[in-house]
Amino acid sequence: MLEALSFGFMQNALLAGLFACIACGIIGTLVVVNRIVFISGGIAHAAYGGIGLAFFLGIFPLFGALGFSVAVGVLVAFISMSNKKRADTVIGVVWSLGMAVGIILTDLTPGYNVDLMSYLFGSILAVPQSDLWLMAVLDLAVVLFIVFFFRDLQAMSFDEDFAVSIGVPVKPLYYLLIIMVALTVVLIIRVVGLILVIAMISIPPYIAERYVKDLRLMMVSSVVLNLLFTVTGLWLSYTFNLTSGAAIIMVASAAFFLSEFFGRVIKS
Template identity: 50%
Template sequence: MLEILQYQFMQTAIIAGLLASIACGIIGVYVVVKRIVSISGGIAHASFGGIGLGYYLGLNPILSVLPFSILTAVVMGLVSRRTKIAEDTAIGILWAVGMALGIMFVGLTPGYAPDLMTYLFGNILTIPRMDLYLMAILDVMIIVFVYLFYKEFVAISFDEEFSEVSDLPVEKLNLLLLCLIALTIVVMIRIVGLILVIALLTIPASISRSFSGNLIGMMKLSIAFGTVFTILGLFLSYLLDVPSGSTIILVMAIGYLLHIPLKKMMTAS
């Protein structure tokens, strides 16, 4: 089984899985603790508009989806906080508009859109080495921002009202967190695709919450769980000749189910 590590594409895939796990492990904890899974899913799916725009303009879709996803995150955050539209309604509308724009741009692009399914469902085995550098840069940006605003993010994650009373710029911090979620989504697109990205963002963080009571501990465990699940899913997808993105998510789902009885045993003891 270990002989497959001699292949260059497998080595690249493992590095990509590690980079994605770092981003997901850090930001996913905030998503789970703050209970913003739905808005994160909305950002992920609306970002398809950026992929379509990239095809239309002849750019690398990863480069076009980066500003598009950040813009989507800001708009979604402002609409949900500053308008009378219910948050779930705003998310649904922007989700649909983003997907519709992506489909329209792809339809307007002459010829066939290559690798489109990769961006929707992921394929970690086909990630080009250049994308690794972009993923690493985005990881560094996420780490730096979380380090600089760690205390503020903790405050708004657990008690927004107290944060406002304490004169923290809650709205700006929330928008910054949503932008970091957008960056994380860009990191994960080539791993599991936009359709499955929310699972990679939430499952490892949800499991880590059962074994740690503080955010730093949760982040470390979430990174570890994400790395193990991603590499295991990667190996299984190669050996069984099945899609890598869906295999990784199924492995994570099985891991989540298996951790439930373990959690109960720890609670009982």
């Protein structure tokens, strides 16, 4: 593994992993406590439409994914606020529609692009410098968002009605949160791919929630857990020549079940 670190692609991979883990741990925590995992899944899969659109228009794929998933996020946030009871169905539709749009647009683009697979399952070992810059900027946006709005987000997530009654701008904040989820999704696409995004967003906060009873600590622990899973997954992928994204998720899922098992054993 040490010799692997001397390769530029490995350094890029670790840096990409770090960026993804920071955003994932922070936003994932808010996703889990606000019970919007399904919404996040919808945004992640709809992002494929954006990648297809970018290929079709010949622009930078992550920009396509970014614009598309932010737009889908705003739409989904609007639906989930105006019709809570039926929101899950509509999100399910957006979920598949986004992917369908992506596939159709790829069909219409002359010359099949093999690289498309890397957005579905990640390609952390092939992250170009340009992607790293975009990821750094998105990360900064997420961190600023949380520093600026932490108390409002905590109040809103814990008790929305009370938050409104003391003047927290809950509606704009909810939209912002969903937009941050969209940014995070774009950040992680490079690491594990959009199909596996949900695992990275939800598994570490879920494990952390069991042991930590503080929102800030939950965010920090989620970042650390994500880093642990990513580095371990990368090592497995390098050593045994496995797909990196899938290896990372396997490690995370194994930790998830172990935590569930031991958590229950300790309780009883």
